[in-house]
Amino acid sequence: MRMRxxxxxxxxxxxxxxxTLGVEPAAATTFRYAFQGDLNSLDPYTLNETFxxxxxxxxxEGLTRRDENLKIVPALAESWEIVDPLKWRFHLRKGVKFHNxxxxxxxxxxxxxxxVRLPGSELATRLPADAKVVKVDDHTVDFVxxxxxxxxxxxxxxxxxxxxxxxxxxGATKPQPQTGKELNNFALKANGxxxxxxxSHEPGVKTVYKPFAGWWDKANKKHNVDExxxxxxxxxxxxxxxxxxGEVDLIEPVPVQDMKRIQDNPTTDVLTGPELRTIHFFMDQxxxxxxxxxxxxxNPFKDVRVRKAFMEAIDIEAIKSKVMxxxxxxxxxxxxxxxxxxxxxxxxxAYDPADAKKLLAEAGYPDGFELTMHCPNDRYVNDEAxxxxxxxxxxxxxxxxxxxxxPKAQFFGRAxxxxxxxxxxxxxxxxxxxxxxxxxxxxxxGCRDEKGNGGPFNYGGYCNPKVDELAKQVLVxxxxxxxxxxxxxxxKILIDEVAFIPLHQQALAWGVSKKVKIPQRADNSIIFAxxxxxx
Amino acid sequence: xSSYLVRRLLEAILVMVVVAIVAFTxxxxxxxxxxxxxxxxxxxxxxxxxxxxxxxxxxxxxxCGRFIWNALHFDFGISYKFRAPVTDLIAARLPATxxxxxxxxxxxxxxxxxxxxxxxxxxxxxxxxLIMAGSLIGxxxxxxxxxxLLIYLFSVTLHWLPSYGRGEVVSLGFWQTGFLTGSGxxxxxxxxxxxxxxxxxxxxxxxxxxxxxxxxxxYIRFARARGLTDRAIHFRHAxxxxxxxxxxxxxxxxxxxxxxxxxxxxxxxxPGMGLLFIQAVQNADIPIMAAYxxxxxxxxxxxxxxxxxxxxxxxxxxxxxxxx
Numbered sequence: 123m124r125m126r127x128x129x130x131x132x133x134x135x136x137x138x139x140x141x142t143l144g145v146e147p148a149a150a151t152t153f154r155y156a157f158q159g160d161l162n163s164l165d166p167y168t169l170n171e172t173f174x175x176x177x178x179x180x181x182x183e184g185l186t187r188r189d190e191n192l193k194i195v196p197a198l199a200e201s202w203e204i205v206d207p208l209k210w211r212f213h214l215r216k217g218v219k220f221h222n223x224x225x226x227x228x229x230x231x232x233x234x235x236x237x238v239r240l241p242g243s244e245l246a247t248r249l250p251a252d253a254k255v256v257k258v259d260d261h262t263v264d265f266v267x268x269x270x271x272x273x274x275x276x277x278x279x280x281x282x283x284x285x286x287x288x289x290x291x292x293g294a295t296k297p298q299p300q301t302g303k304e305l306n307n308f309a310l311k312a313n314g315x316x317x318x319x320x321x322s323h324e325p326g327v328k329t330v331y332k333p334f335a336g337w338w339d340k341a342n343k344k345h346n347v348d349e350x351x352x353x354x355x356x357x358x359x360x361x362x363x364x365x366x367x368g369e370v371d372l373i374e375p376v377p378v379q380d381m382k383r384i385q386d387n388p389t390t391d392v393l394t395g396p397e398l399r400t401i402h403f404f405m406d407q408x409x410x411x412x413x414x415x416x417x418x419x420x421n422p423f424k425d426v427r428v429r430k431a432f433m434e435a436i437d438i439e440a441i442k443s444k445v446m447x448x449x450x451x452x453x454x455x456x457x458x459x460x461x462x463x464x465x466x467x468x469x470x471x472a473y474d475p476a477d478a479k480k481l482l483a484e485a486g487y488p489d490g491f492e493l494t495m496h497c498p499n500d501r502y503v504n505d506e507a508x509x510x511x512x513x514x515x516x517x518x519x520x521x522x523x524x525x526x527x528x529p530k531a532q533f534f535g536r537a538x539x540x541x542x543x544x545x546x547x548x549x550x551x552x553x554x555x556x557x558x559x560x561x562x563x564x565x566x567x568g569c570r571d572e573k574g575n576g577g578p579f580n581y582g583g584y585c586n587p588k589v590d591e592l593a594k595q596v597l598v599x600x601x602x603x604x605x606x607x608x609x610x611x612x613x614k615i616l617i618d619e620v621a622f623i624p625l626h627q628q629a630l631a632w633g634v635s636k637k638v639k640i641p642q643r644a645d646n647s648i649i650f651a652x653x654x655x656x657x
Numbered sequence: 658x659s660s661y662l663v664r665r666l667l668e669a670i671l672v673m674v675v676v677a678i679v680a681f682t683x684x685x686x687x688x689x690x691x692x693x694x695x696x697x698x699x700x701x702x703x704x705x706x707x708x709x710x711x712x713x714x715x716x717x718x719x720x721c722g723r724f725i726w727n728a729l730h731f732d733f734g735i736s737y738k739f740r741a742p743v744t745d746l747i748a749a750r751l752p753a754t755x756x757x758x759x760x761x762x763x764x765x766x767x768x769x770x771x772x773x774x775x776x777x778x779x780x781x782x783x784x785x786x787l788i789m790a791g792s793l794i795g796x797x798x799x800x801x802x803x804x805x806l807l808i809y810l811f812s813v814t815l816h817w818l819p820s821y822g823r824g825e826v827v828s829l830g831f832w833q834t835g836f837l838t839g840s841g842x843x844x845x846x847x848x849x850x851x852x853x854x855x856x857x858x859x860x861x862x863x864x865x866x867x868x869x870x871x872x873x874x875x876y877i878r879f880a881r882a883r884g885l886t887d888r889a890i891h892f893r894h895a896x897x898x899x900x901x902x903x904x905x906x907x908x909x910x911x912x913x914x915x916x917x918x919x920x921x922x923x924x925x926x927x928p929g930m931g932l933l934f935i936q937a938v939q940n941a942d943i944p945i946m947a948a949y950x951x952x953x954x955x956x957x958x959x960x961x962x963x964x965x966x967x968x969x970x971x972x973x974x975x976x977x978x979x980x981x
Contacts, residue, residue: 156821160936162739170696244696298740309740325739326936327928328822355821355926356936359805363820367812500939531688531941539701540689540708555698565698574701 151348153638153653155372156355156364160326163309166282167237167297170244170555175280176647177352180331181221182282182314185212185231186275190641190652192460192557194275198226198283198315207270207600214261218338220285221313228257233286233295242297247555248281250274272600276556288313317343317651318350328353331650345653365390365633371655372640372648373633378447378504384633393632393642396451398458399553401502403436403512403623405429405546408570408583412546414494417487423546423582427485429620433471434478435519436512436623445507449629455613456562457554458627460644464610468617470624478519490520496548497525498533503628509549523547537581539574550581551628557645559609563593567616584621665965669958674725676954680947681721690737690941711737724947734944738936743948747930752832753823754922754929758914760845761853766907769857770896773864778891780869788861795858804851804924811847819844821926848925852918856910863906867899905964912960916953 159173166178179187185199196202199212218226235255239246249255252268265274289295298309312320315338318331331350337343353370355361358377364370366387376384376392384390405423406412412421422428438452452470459465482490497509506527513523528536537545554561568577569585592612599605616622630646639654691707708714712723727734733743772792776785795803812820824840826833835841871877872895880890919931926932930949937945 160738168740170698244699247698324928325741326933353822353926356932357923357926360808360821360924360926363805363808363813367816367820369812369819369821529688529939531690531693531939532686533688534692535689535941538689538692540692540704552697555696578701579697 151346151655152351153345153347153349153372153650153655154351154353154370155374155648156353156361156370157374158354158356158358158361160354161323161329161352162325163298164312164320164323165294165298165309166284166312166314167243167245168309170247172553172646176645176649177329178282178312178314179280179316179647180318180350180650181312181316181320182284183316184278184281184283185214186278188279188643188645190643192644194279197279198231202275204600205264208267210265210267210274211258212263212265214263215338216261218315219336220288220315221319221334221336222285222288223336224285224287226283226285226315227260228263229260230283230286231255231263232257233289234281234283237284237289237295237297238281240296245281248277270598270600272598272602272605273556273558273560276558282314285313317345321349326354343651345651347650347653347655350650350653362633365635368635371635371638374631374646374648375503376631376633378449378631380633381447381449381631389636391634391636393634393640394449394629395642395644396458396460396627397553397630397646398461398557398627398644399502399551400453400456400458400627401505401508401549401551401625402456403432403625404548404550404580404582405432405623406543406582407621408543408585412493413544414546416492422485422487422491425485426619427481428487429623430471431478431481431485431519432516432521433620433623434474434481435515435521436625437473437515438470438625439473440515441508441511442626445504445511446626446628449503449631450626451629452626453624454617456552456566456616456622456624457559457613458644461554461557462559462609462613463606467610468613471617471620475515475518482519482521487520490522492522492524493547494524494526496533496537496545497527498530498549499527501530501533502549502551505549508625539578542572543574543581543583545581548581550579552579553645559613560593560596563589563596563609563612567612567621568593582622584616584619586615586619586621589615661969665962669962672958673951673954676950677725677728677947678721680950681717681724684943684946685717687938687941687943687946690943693940693942694737728948728951733948736937736945737942738940738945739942743944746933746945747948747952748831749833750928750930750933752834753927754915754918754931756835757845757848757852757918757921757927757929758911760849761856761914761918762907762911764849764853765856765860765910769860770864770903772857773861774868774891774896776861777865777868777872780865789865792858792861795854800851800855800920801924803854804847804921807847807851808924818847820847823928848921848927851924852914852921856907856914859910860903860907863903864896864899867902868895871895871898908960908964908967912957915956 157173161174161177163169164178166182183197185197186194187197189195198215198218200215202210202212205211214228214231220226232255235249237243238248239251250267250271254266256264256266258264310323317334317337319334321330321332323329329352333348355364361373362377362380362384365373365384368389381392384392407423410421411419442448442450442452454468454470455465457465482488495509495513497505499506509525509527513525516523535541537543537548552566565577565579567584567589568580569587569590570576570578570580570583589612592608596605596608599608630642632642634640637656641652643649690713691704694707695704712720731744735741736743736746739746772788776788779785808820811818822844823835824844825838826835826841827837835845877890877895880894918929919935921927922929922931923935933945934949
């Protein structure tokens with residue numbers, strides 16, 4: 123009898139002691155969010171990646187910023203004018219303070235312009251290498267260019283301005299190098315002009331922010347939070363559980379299969395919107411014989427009819443509704459229509475398997491052929507499932523595709539420039555970091571050599587000198603309407619020649635507590651300065 | 658004794674070298690680390706420069722040799738992803754894993770032994786049958802599933818316990834402990850139960866079968882004949898004699914708890930070594946993977962060595978055969 127009591131007591135002590143402890147409620151105005159990846163270095167020039175730059179944009183500011191619709195608006199620069207095509211003048215805002223209390227001046231801009239172009243910086247593309255930055259007075263800076271550049275300031279919202287004197291005092295005038303043996307002082311500290319200050323930062327675990335009392339734009343602040351806590355939660359199920367239990371207010375990304383659950387839960391909801399990344403299939407059009415196919419002696423993808431047949435075989439509506447559960451916008455173009463004014467003028471080649479079969483027969487493959495497809499399986503939303511769906515759709519027109527889906531590290535190691543584009547057919551996603559079509563024409567459609575020089579993310583090796591020529595003109599044309607017309611001509615060629623098979627822009631999905639109101643911008647940045655939380 | 662120790666140490670070094678070589682052979686297949694390090698806009702030339710700087714262009718043997726040479730100097734390099742020395746990263750994550758392992762072991766022992774004793778003594782009781790049936794769950798359900806079930810029950814539905822993380826930690830020099838704060842202790846419960854459940858059932862079933870065995874022996878019958886109380890028989894005589902194999906198993910299991918807490922740490926976002934390792938695999942972060950695998954080997958080799966030495970201390974027969 124006594125024995126039984128001992129066992130019960132042990133059981134209680136081991137398993138159920140939790141009951142009396144309870145969980146304290148979270149502080150009312152702490153905004154907590156969780157992301158699947160880490161925030162590593164706090165040096166704003168170390169990593170050119172959406173999440174890191176988005177997180178640091180709450181702490182650092184650029185000369186410009188983007189509003190909710192991604193329109194460029196003034197930030198640290200009050201205004202600017204193009205004096206002549208080779209000279210832009212920026213008038214800096216007065217009365218701006220860094221977190222350590224120092225004033226923001228033209229010297230900081232000149233310093234940041236140098237630092238961002240030093241070795242080790244991944245943001246060197248923010249500013250042409252041969253551009254000169256000249257201080258006119260304490261609050262005026264000239265950017266003198268070697269050639270006209272209509273999109274000079276397109277990416278300046280993520281080019282953080284750093285304090286010259288602070289960097290010098292902390293021995294961090296150079297960016298944290300990727301292979302460095304030691305961390306520089308910027309890597310774990312931050313000193314910007316932005317609305318939030320970093321209070322503590324444990325890489326890979328947790329980062330805590332507090333509002334900056336001396337922020338220049340405080341009068342217009344939209345948020346009501348006293349503290350922001352960011353945590354990495356890697357496992358999707360745990361991330362969802364943390365949202366459902368109210369331990370975090372926002373999670374990103376939301377696994378597609380858990381969306382309904384989050385919507386059905388009375389205290390949470392899913393915020394969705396189109397993202398800027400375009401998912402597409404590439405086809406090797408460079409080699410004279412495909413590496414992974416049973417067609418020998420020639421490359422079927424060099425024939426536009428084959429490429430057209432592949433595109434017509436893809437039932438994009440089925441992929442949208444079945445694989446993506448309607449969280450995708452089918453795309454005719456390689457760029458999101460949000461980023462190109464005339465994007466809506468293009469139509470996708472319609473799904474037509476009968477015509478696709480006919481085209482294949484005309485091209486000399488009445489019985490189809492065999493091919494291997496390479497896809498990542500942990501990079502894009504449902505990447506492997508999309509490729510699987512495509513293989514069965516292509517089977518209907520007689521093309522036997524063997525799918526090889528790999529984790530992203532292996533996939534990019536093989537199919538990208540590092541592996542010598544060791545692939546014949548596969549999937550890639552691309553976001554133009556400048557939010558501009560030129561980026562696509564250069565990176566995805568530019569003629570390249572075997573090593574990738576010219577168009578590193580042109581995995582299929584498509585090449586048309588006419589497109590390259592148009593791209594060159596787009597780069598220097600400063601008249602917006604003329605520029606858009608040139609872009610239109612280039613995109614028209616890409617579509618007529620089926621240089622790629624664009625699929626869709628996947629949707630952004632945030633799981634959000636109903637206590638929180640926060641606008642979702644299409645570039646997936648989480649902007650604390652817009653976060654409203656109720657009790 | 659000392660020659661035995663020297664021989665065991667030489668064996669240990671051999672094991673480590675083999676682990677390093679096997680690990681390096683595997684690293685050929687993890688993909689391109691440089692692509693994981695840089696953003697999409699970085700040019701080919703810059704990527705090539707990085708690859709050369711990291712020594713990824715060298716032959717496998719050269720890379721492996723360099724790693725072993727540096728490891729001998731306790732230099733495991735810089736993590737590609739975190740851009741911090743691997744030694745520092747592991748040192749920062751080790752306390753979390755050790756505290757979780759300790760809590761899981763204590764849970765397994767503190768609950769496993771009494772449950773084993775009970776089911777051993779009352780082998781046909783209703784409660785015993787229930788416990789035995791329940792223990793099947795601990796043996797057969799995969800860890801990640803148990804973790805997720807516990808999260809959904811205790812965090813999402815009942816709101817009693819946190820679903821992720823380590824709570825508030827207190828820094829004691831280089832050691833960050835979660836044992837000293839309320840939120841730290843609460844955060845420990847679910848992961849420790851998840852990690853310890855399998856060990857608990859193992860300990861319980863072992864104690865039970867040992868108890869059944871011992872209770873059939875003659876000296877227990879004599880003890881009963883002498884009129885000793887049930888309590889004295891069960892705990893002073895029977896339980897003590899079941900503990901030798903139990904201690905051995907527990908010792909060996911502690912190694913696997915530390916090394917294989919990977920799944921539990923991933924499910925609960927526990928900031929320990931296992932989570933660090935999983936992230937490293939996804940990022941092709943070779944320095945972290947190499948150091949972690951070596952550390953795991955060290956833990957196993959050390960525990961085996963200690964267990965062997967303890968054996969020799971308690972059982973003279975092994976000492977004799979050790980000289981052959």
